[in-house]
Structures are given as structure tokens and as C-alpha cells.
Amino acid sequence: TVITNIATLVTNDPSLGRVSSRSGTSEGGGGSPLGLVRDAAVVVDGDRIAWTGEASKAPATDNRVDAGGRSVLPGFVDSHSHLVFAGDRTEEFNARMSGRGYTAGGIRTTVAATRAASDEELEANLTRYLSEALSQGTTTMETKSGYGLTVADEARALRLAARHTDEVTYLGAHIVPPDLADDPAAYVTLVTGEMLDACAPHARWIDVFCEKGAFDGDQARAVLTAGRARGLHPRIHANQLSYGPGVQLAVELDAASADHCTHLTDADVDALASGDTVATLLPGAEFSTRAEWPDARRLLDAGVTVALSTDCNPGSSFTSSVPFCVALAVRDMGMTPDEAVWSATAGGAAALRRTDVGRLTPGAYADLVLLDAPSHVHLAYRPGVPLVSGVWRRGVRVV
Ligand code: NIG
Ligand code: FE
Numbered sequence: 454t455v456i457t458n459i460a461t462l463v464t465n466d467p468s469l470g471r472v473s474s475r476s477g478t479s480e481g482g483g484g485s486p487l488g489l490v491r492d493a494a495v496v497v498d499g500d501r502i503a504w505t506g507e508a509s510k511a512p513a514t515d516n517r518v519d520a521g522g523r524s525v526l527p528g529f530v531d532s533h534s535h536l537v538f539a540g541d542r543t544e545e546f547n548a549r550m551s552g553r554g555y556t557a558g559g560i561r562t563t564v565a566a567t568r569a570a571s572d573e574e575l576e577a578n579l580t581r582y583l584s585e586a587l588s589q590g591t592t593t594m595e596t597k598s599g600y601g602l603t604v605a606d607e608a609r610a611l612r613l614a615a616r617h618t619d620e621v622t623y624l625g626a627h628i629v630p631p632d633l634a635d636d637p638a639a640y641v642t643l644v645t646g647e648m649l650d651a652c653a654p655h656a657r658w659i660d661v662f663c664e665k666g667a668f669d670g671d672q673a674r675a676v677l678t679a680g681r682a683r684g685l686h687p688r689i690h691a692n693q694l695s696y697g698p699g700v701q702l703a704v705e706l707d708a709a710s711a712d713h714c715t716h717l718t719d720a721d722v723d724a725l726a727s728g729d730t731v732a733t734l735l736p737g738a739e740f741s742t743r744a745e746w747p748d749a750r751r752l753l754d755a756g757v758t759v760a761l762s763t764d765c766n767p768g769s770s771f772t773s774s775v776p777f778c779v780a781l782a783v784r785d786m787g788m789t790p791d792e793a794v795w796s797a798t799a800g801g802a803a804a805l806r807r808t809d810v811g812r813l814t815p816g817a818y819a820d821l822v823l824l825d826a827p828s829h830v831h832l833a834y835r836p837g838v839p840l841v842s843g844v845w846r847r848g849v850r851v852v
Contacts, residue, residue: 454497454516454848456525456821457508461828462493463526464505465799465812486795487526487829488812495525497819500847505813524828526794528592528820528844529775530801530811532620533712533733535766536582536596537575537610540566542767546741555694555742557666559768560600560628567600567610576613582765583617586773588852590841592820593801593810595762597660599624604648611655620805622658623685625649626676628667641672645679658709659685663699670698677706686806692716693738704728710760710804715739715747725757731804733760734796736781737770749796750787760800761793780836790830819848 469488494511496504504512545559567575579596586594596618598610607625614621625644633640649659659680663673667690677687687706691699693713700721703711711725712733725732734747752759761778764770772778775797782793802811809818823843824831831840844852 454518455494455511455514456497456518456520456823457494457511458522459493459495459508459520459525460491460522461524462490462495462505462813463524463794463798463829464488464490464814465527465795466505466814485791487791493525495813495821497845497848500819502813502815502817502819504815520823522827523842524824524826525813526822526824526829527798527811527813528822528846529590529797530593530805530807531586531591531762531765531775532595532710532760532801532804533735533762533764534582534594534596534773535599535624535764536579536594537598537614538563538567538600538767539570539574539578540767541771545768546771549742555744555769557628557662557664557694561631563600563767564602564630568603568606572609572613575610576616579613579617582773586763586765586775587844587846588841589774589776589839590822590844591773591775592822592844592846593620593805593807594618595620595622595658595805597622597624598652599627599660599662602627602630604643604651607648608651608655611652615655619657621656622660622688623649623652623656623680624660624662625652626661626668626672628662637672641668641675644676649679649683653680653683653685656685658688660688660690662690663697663702664690664694665697670702673699673702674706677702677708681706688712688804692721694744700724704730709806712762712764713738713747714752715745717748717751722751722755722757725752726755731758731760731800733762733804734782734786735762735764735770736778736786737772738764740781741770741772746785748787749782749792753788753792758800758803759792759796760804761796762801762804776832776840777837779832783833784836790833793833794829819845821845
């Protein structure tokens, strides 16, 4: 298949020219980190990208799709969500919007509803939010456990998630469950022992919520190192609600990603700049908790790799929309539209340590979004407008 008559194609191919985040000036021909091609075409062969370039040079194929002067970009890579849950927290949101603050305590409400739900209910919820995300352009989506917090409920969440995505994260260490509130050490022993044994076969990643009211630095280290010893790769909820040890622990353990990064010291930023840990920013959470925005500009200017994801969950960020997060990041976090689109595609892939998604280069998966706009900039320029008019996943048109 050739998709042709594309006004603006985002490839994220660095060899086509990129902008230095330090100077904001063009180092290559494209003048963008996005490897832009104007008047472009893409050739898809099976589930992979076979060719990209100027439409006039595209090889002839039988099957031709006319993009009609619209734009094409890689499918979004949402590297952080919590989709295995039941119930919602409308009341908590209402209370926040009348002035109450957000705390980790609301997680308990969802834990109770999730434990009480059947497998069928949980899977129906999960597939509903995955397809909601797909229709908004997300073709790779990580998702986590963390609302079960018993051996059986965490393993069940991961088993259900693994039916629908390869990017599954064990977050038994989300909070200490109410039934063990007076013995957090016993819960950490469970999370790093019997629960890990039951969960590791279903997951790729291990995560911990390192925060006051959840797990401290020593507990987080114990959780991540135990997971690593079982073949899970670390990622971490770090520095969301307050300053803390999470970000530097992430870099020390070579976690793929430190997520949230809302409260950062200069030492935290320096640590991120010195390692391979991606800073994943989740503006849906600051939007929905009326919190301070993470400072993407500061991270980019320091040379940190930034990803943008939804954090979709019923408490702190009940959005499945990457385009919404792109618009917030541009308006309120100091990102340019090009940087935000890169972070929501190639950045998300980096946060999952993948190079087969988040870019449209030969050999990568044919996961792509057709945007009803002349360029990707419209994702931020036209916030809230449903511009995604086509989605291909693994070479198959699904929207
Ligand atoms: O990423 N921070 C921890 N976990 C979620 C919130 C979960 C909830 O409130 O249910 C987050 O924001
Ligand atoms: Fe989260």
C-alpha cells in the first residue's frame, strides 16, 4: 500500500534533520526534530514501513490511498496508563474542583471497586479505554496493575492486561493497602516475594509510587531491585506531589523512565541529563488535580529526553487523549508543537526502550495516524478538535 498526497509527514527520522533543543536552531535540512517531509508518501508492506519520502519519488504499488493533502505522523506511544480498574471517582474530582487537594488516598476507592469487579467487567473497561485511545491515535499503550494489591488481584490485572498489550507493568507497590496500613514492611515483603512470583510471568516492567503517603526511597529501591532480579525492567512514579528521592533512584537503577517529574531540584535535572532515563511528563494529572505544571522547557534545555503520556486512570487523570496532552504541554509547559509531538511518539518509544514504534522509518511497525490538518502543529493549534481521521496499526487500517 502507498499512502500518498501527504502535505506533511512526520517520520522522526533523525537523519532528516533535527532541532537542537539547547539552541532551538536547525542543525540539519529539516529544521525539526521530527524528520519532516513535505508532499510526501509512505509505503507499507505487511505490518512494516517499507519506504518514506517525497511523493513524486514513491515506488509504484497496486494499492493507493490518497491522503488528500492531510498530514501523517507515527501512532502515539502512550507509555503510562492505569487501565485495569472498576468504578470512577467523579465525587473526588468534584470535590477537588471546589478546592480540595489531591492525595494518594483516593487510590483506595478504586482498589475496593476493582477487587469487587468480575474479570469480565475489568476486561470490558480495559478494552473500552484502549479503543478510545486507539481512535485518538494511540497505537502502543503501556498499562499497569496497582488497583488490586493482593497476590490474586494483582496477578489477575496483569493477566488481563497482557491479553491486550505487550507493555504490561507490575505496580503492586502503588500504595500500602488499607488492610496492611499498620505494617508497610510486611506489604513490601509481599510485593517483592509472593506477589512478584505471581506477577512476573505476565509483565515486562516493574513500577513503584515513590511518594509521601506511598513508598519511600528505601522501599522503592527494594521493590525495583527485586523486580529486576526477576527479569522485570524498572520504571517509577517519581516526584509527582513533592520533592523526593525517586528521580535520582531511577537514574541510579537505569530505569527506562521516571514518570511525573513535577517537583525537580537542579540535582534531579542533572541526574536525568547524565543518564538514559527518560522523563515522562503527564500533564493530564496536573490538569485534573489543579497542580503546578512540570517544567518541560527546563528538562529539554538541560538535554533530557522527554516523553508525554496520558497517565489515564480514574483518579488523577481520566483522559485517554494524547492530543489533549500535547496541547497542554505546548500551552503550559514550554514545549514547541514539534517537541510535544516528538515526545508523544518517539519520546514514548524511548520510555519503553523501543525503536520499532514511534517513528516512520523503513523496518518500523506501520503504526500511523492520518490527521485532518495540513500539519501536526494543529494538534496544539486546534485543541479539543477531533482531527484524527485515520489510524493504521501494524499495517491494518483500524479507524
Ligand atoms: O499516576 N500517582 C500514582 N498513581 C496515579 C494516580 C492513581 C489514582 O489516583 O488512582 C498517578 O497519578
Ligand atoms: Fe500513574
